[in-house]
Amino acid sequence: MLAICRLTIVETLRRRLTLALFATTILLIGLTGWAFAEISRVSALQGVERFAQFATLLLFLLLLFTGMLALTAVFTAAAAVAGELESGVAAALLARPLRRSTYLFGKWLGLAVVIGAFSLVAGSGEIWIVSQVSGYAPPAPAAALALITAQALLLMTLSLALATRLSAVTSAIIATVGFFLAWMLGTVDLMGVALRYPTLTTVGEVGKILLPTNALWQAAEYYLEPPALLTLVHGLGLIAAGNPFMVLAPQSPAMLVWAGLWGLAVLGLGVLGLVRRAI
Amino acid sequence: MTERAPQDAAIRTELLARRYGRRTALEGLSLSVPRGAVFGFLGPNGAGKTTAVKLLLGLVRPTGGEGMVLGRRLGDPAARRRIGYLPELFRYQDWLSAREVLEAHAALIGLPRAARRAQAERMLERVALGRDGLRRVGAFSKGMQQRLGLAVALLGDPELVVLDEPTSALDPVGRHDVRGIIQSLRAEGRTVFLNSHLLSEVEAVCDEVAVIDHGRVVAQGSLPALLAVTGVEVEVEGLGEEAIAALGGRFTPPRTALFPDLGEAEIPALVAALVARDGRIHAVRPQRQSLEQRFLDWLEVR
Numbered sequence: 001m002l003a004i005c006r007l008t009i010v011e012t013l014r015r016r017l018t019l020a021l022f023a024t025t026i027l028l029i030g031l032t033g034w035a036f037a038e039i040s041r042v043s044a045l046q047g048v049e050r051f052a053q054f055a056t057l058l059l060f061l062l063l064l065f066t067g068m069l070a071l072t073a074v075f076t077a078a079a080a081v082a083g084e085l086e087s088g089v090a091a092a093l094l095a096r097p098l099r100r101s102t103y104l105f106g107k108w109l110g111l112a113v114v115i116g117a118f119s120l121v122a123g124s125g126e127i128w129i130v131s132q133v134s135g136y137a138p139p140a141p142a143a144a145l146a147l148i149t150a151q152a153l154l155l156m157t158l159s160l161a162l163a164t165r166l167s168a169v170t171s172a173i174i175a176t177v178g179f180f181l182a183w184m185l186g187t188v189d190l191m192g193v194a195l196r197y198p199t200l201t202t203v204g205e206v207g208k209i210l211l212p213t214n215a216l217w218q219a220a221e222y223y224l225e226p227p228a229l230l231t232l233v234h235g236l237g238l239i240a241a242g243n244p245f246m247v248l249a250p251q252s253p254a255m256l257v258w259a260g261l262w263g264l265a266v267l268g269l270g271v272l273g274l275v276r277r278a279i
Numbered sequence: 280m281t282e283r284a285p286q287d288a289a290i291r292t293e294l295l296a297r298r299y300g301r302r303t304a305l306e307g308l309s310l311s312v313p314r315g316a317v318f319g320f321l322g323p324n325g326a327g328k329t330t331a332v333k334l335l336l337g338l339v340r341p342t343g344g345e346g347m348v349l350g351r352r353l354g355d356p357a358a359r360r361r362i363g364y365l366p367e368l369f370r371y372q373d374w375l376s377a378r379e380v381l382e383a384h385a386a387l388i389g390l391p392r393a394a395r396r397a398q399a400e401r402m403l404e405r406v407a408l409g410r411d412g413l414r415r416v417g418a419f420s421k422g423m424q425q426r427l428g429l430a431v432a433l434l435g436d437p438e439l440v441v442l443d444e445p446t447s448a449l450d451p452v453g454r455h456d457v458r459g460i461i462q463s464l465r466a467e468g469r470t471v472f473l474n475s476h477l478l479s480e481v482e483a484v485c486d487e488v489a490v491i492d493h494g495r496v497v498a499q500g501s502l503p504a505l506l507a508v509t510g511v512e513v514e515v516e517g518l519g520e521e522a523i524a525a526l527g528g529r530f531t532p533p534r535t536a537l538f539p540d541l542g543e544a545e546i547p548a549l550v551a552a553l554v555a556r557d558g559r560i561h562a563v564r565p566q567r568q569s570l571e572q573r574f575l576d577w578l579e580v581r
Contacts, residue, residue, distance in 0.1 A: 003386040007372070014374035088370040092431060095336045095364040096387040097356035278299070279338040 004098075004106025005113070008080060012114045017076065021114075025122040032061060033129040040134045048228050054136035055229045058127070059221060065126060066148055066217055070179045073115045073156035078172035080107055081163035091279050101271045108160060108267065115156055119149040140223035147220035150259070154213050155179055157263045161270030165277060178211055186214035190247070212259035219251030287350050289314045289439050289470035290335060296343035296494075297330050304330040306494035307344065312487075314438075317461060317471040319485030319502075321478070323578065327494040328474045329367050332443050335472070336364055349439055360388055363437035367444045367474070369428035373417030377408055377427050380416060381434060388435040402430035407456060421448040429460065440464055443474040458484055482570045490577050497577045506567045510539040511546055514561035515553055522556055534561070 012018050036057070045053050081104070084090040094100060123145045131137040138144060155175055162171035189204020191197070208215045225247065233246055290312035297305045305327040312318045322328050333339040335346065337354020351358035371380045381399035390398060403412045406426040411419070416427065425448040432440055442461075446454045461484045464471050475481050481488055482502065489499040498505060513528075513536045523530040526549070528538040541549060543565050553560060 003383065007375075007383055011372065011374055088366055088368040089372055091333075091338060091366045092364065092369070092371065092384070092428070093387065095338060095359060095362070095366070096384065097360040097389070098387050099356065276340075278340070279333065 001102045001106040001109065004093075004103055005110040008107050008110025009113055011080065012076070012110075018114065021072070021118045021122075025118070025125060028065075028122055029125040029129050032126050033133050036130050037133040048232060051136060051226065052229045052232050054130065054134045055138070055224070055226055058130050058136065058138065059224055061126060061130075062123070062144075062148065062220075062224065063217070065123060066151060066220075067179075069115070069119050069122075069148070069152040070155045070213075071176060072118065073111075073152045074159040074175040074179070075168075075172045076115065077107075077111050077156045077159040078163045078168040078175070080111055081160050082166065082168035082171055085164070085277070085279065086167065094279055100274045104160070104164065104267070104271050104274055108157065111156055111160065112153055115152050116149050119152050120145055123148055138224040139226055144220040144223035147216045147223070151213050151216035151220070154216065154259060154263050154266075157266050157270070158213075161266045161273065164270050164273035179213055182207060182211040182214035183217070185211070186218055190218075193248075208255065209258065212255065212262050215251055215255045216259055218247045219256060221247040222250045287314070287347075288312055289316070290318075290346070290348050290472065292335075292344065292346035294344035295331070295334055295341050295346050297327075297334060297339060298342045303494055305334065308334075308491070308494070308496060309344075310489055310496065310499070312470060312472060314470050315465070315468050316486045317465050317473060317484050319481035319488035320472060320474045320491070321481055321488055321574065322476065322491040324476060326491045328476075328491065329443055330494075331491070332364075332367075332441055332472070332474050336362065336441065360435075361438040363432035363434060363440040365425075365428045365432040365440075365442045365445050367447070369425055371416050371424065371427055371431070373415065376413050376415055377403060377419070377430075378412040380427060381430060384431050384434055390435055398434060399430075402434050405433060405460065406430045422450060422453050425449055426453065426456075429457065433460075433464075437469065439470045439472065441472045441474070444476070445473070446475075446477065446480060454480065478570045478574055488570075490574065492578050498573075502570070506570060506573060507542070509542075509568050510537060510566040511541045511543075511549060512537050512564040512566055513549070513553065514563075515558040516561065518553065518556055518558040522558075526552055537566075539566075 036054070039053075039057065043050060043053060084093075090103070094103060124141070127138065127141045127145070155178070158178060159171050159175035162174055166174070185204050185207025188200050189208065192200025192202075192204055230248065233248070288311045290310060292308050292310045295305065295308040295310075296303070308327070308331055320328055320331065330339060334341050334353060335348055337359065341353065346353045348355075349358045349361055372383070375383065378396070378399045381402055382395045385395040385398055386392075400409070400412065403409050406429045408423060408426050408430065411423065416424065419427065425445065429442070429445060432442060446457050449457060458480070461471055461473065465484075465486075473481065473485060485502060487499075487501050488505065490497050514534050515523075515536050516534050518536070520530040523536045526538065527540055528536045530536050538549060546563060546565065550560060550563060
């Protein structure tokens with residue numbers, strides 16, 4: 001498994017994916033620092049409102065970052081698996097005394113190292129630069145980043161599993177659609193809570209169970225929102241609380257466990273898909 | 280299932296079949312490949328040769344029948360440790376150097392770390408890529424990639440080497456080299472399963488062949504048996520058309536006589552008869568049918 005894991009990481013290095021991610025990280029942190037410094041300079045808000053402004057902006061920024069991360073994870077994984085199966089590189093490897101499950105786990109581990117490192121380095125860089133230029137730091141950045149990374153790994157797992165049977169593009173697109181769909185359903189859920197529409201909540205909850213990626217984002221979001229902001233939002237009334245960038249309660253541990261189990265199940269299906277595939 | 284028995288056939292399959300949906304790629308393949316033989320697996324494009332090879336390696340699961348390779352069930356990892364494989368669509372990680380590809384495969388067969396590099400270098404030398412070991416595979420020509428594939432297949436002292444169209448991308452020099460490698464594999468006592476549609480290649484190196492068409496074996500046996508003598512040609516002077524015809528031959532001036540109904544066993548008697556009639560013999564050539572001719576005959580029968 002480690003041999004395949006190593007090969008997978010070397011591939012991302014040699015194909016300059018790692019370099020591209022590194023450059024993106026630098027660019028991202030630089031632009032974020034610049035933007036927040038500008039906003040900090042021109043903003044007339046004071047006190048809690050100023051605080052809330054940066055908190056909301058940081059949330060929005062990290063939401064976009066999870067989107068970027070999701071796309072990176074999904075396309076990298078799909079190409080790494082389907083690309084190798086389609087090109088015939090995998091045929092030579094799988095003719096060796098190598099179990100297909102070991103091959104897939106090795107791929108997963110290698111990709112997880114790359115995507116995880118990108119998520120943690122770029123994400124903490126973002127939070128750090130924002131705190132440097134605006135003075136705002138979220139309450140629990142480590143927990144939030146861990147959850148954001150977990151979401152990316154979950155999407156990566158989905159794409160990887162799909163790519164054992166589908167083409168790289170198809171797998172990546174399905175996983176991407178899944179990501180946005182989960183986000184939309186998560187938003188529907190929040191709206192349902194805010195507007196007290198049980199139907200919306202039910203749709204959102206079912207969606208969360210079917211595709212728990214957004215549940216991880218919502219869990220992360222809670223750790224990014226300062227208690228002062230939550231108080232402010234509560235003060236503004238229910239409609240404001242129903243905006244998709246606001247989570248008012250921590251995610252239930254059961255949901256987090258489910259997300260983990262879901263990932264394992266999807267990886268298991270991926271192994272099954274690969275084992276049954278004619279190479 | 281059973282313990283490995285060295286005297287066993289290297290490959291034995293019984294009615295091995297593979298269907299893809301409604302399409303039959305291989306229909307009841309029954310083969311026996313003796314250990315140490317260079318076995319030619321012949322057939323036109325689309326006959327099911329590559330499917331058969333993939334079944335033997337466990338890359339594809341059979342939908343019918345069964346088989347043993349090196350005394351183990353198809354796809355058994357323990358057997359795969361002792362098999363080297365050059366796929367038909369050979370592709371290796373183009374972002375690695377040739378030596379790194381070999382080292383990666385060496386790791387997968389479980390060679391100790393210390394031995395990997397030396398093995399890789401030796402295999403590169405063997406396929407005449409000794410100077411290109413540090414170059415990226417992506418910069419290799421197709422022929423060089425095929426040589427690399429051959430090196431991958433020879434890695435780790437395999438008992439069985441499965442080569443699927445090993446010379447498809449090679450120039451005449453490359454083909455000649457591969458022929459030499461196959462002969463040296465035979466000399467080392469390894470079994471070679473050569474999948475090819477190049478008859479000249481098979482004819483040059485194989486001890487035994489199976490011909491398949493539409494997923495079935497249409498002929499199998501040793502090459503001399505399959506290419507039985509069909510006639511004897513004699514260069515003879517001093518005898519006329521009638522004398523030759525009396526012995527069942529056809530005369531073509533100035534001195535060629537062809538006896539189409541005679542086999543190798545009848546040559547001494549024929550020579551004696553010609554000499555007895557005062558013929559001066561310059562040459563005697565048993566006529567073998569070319570593999571190509573036989574191949575076309577087999578396929579026509581169907």
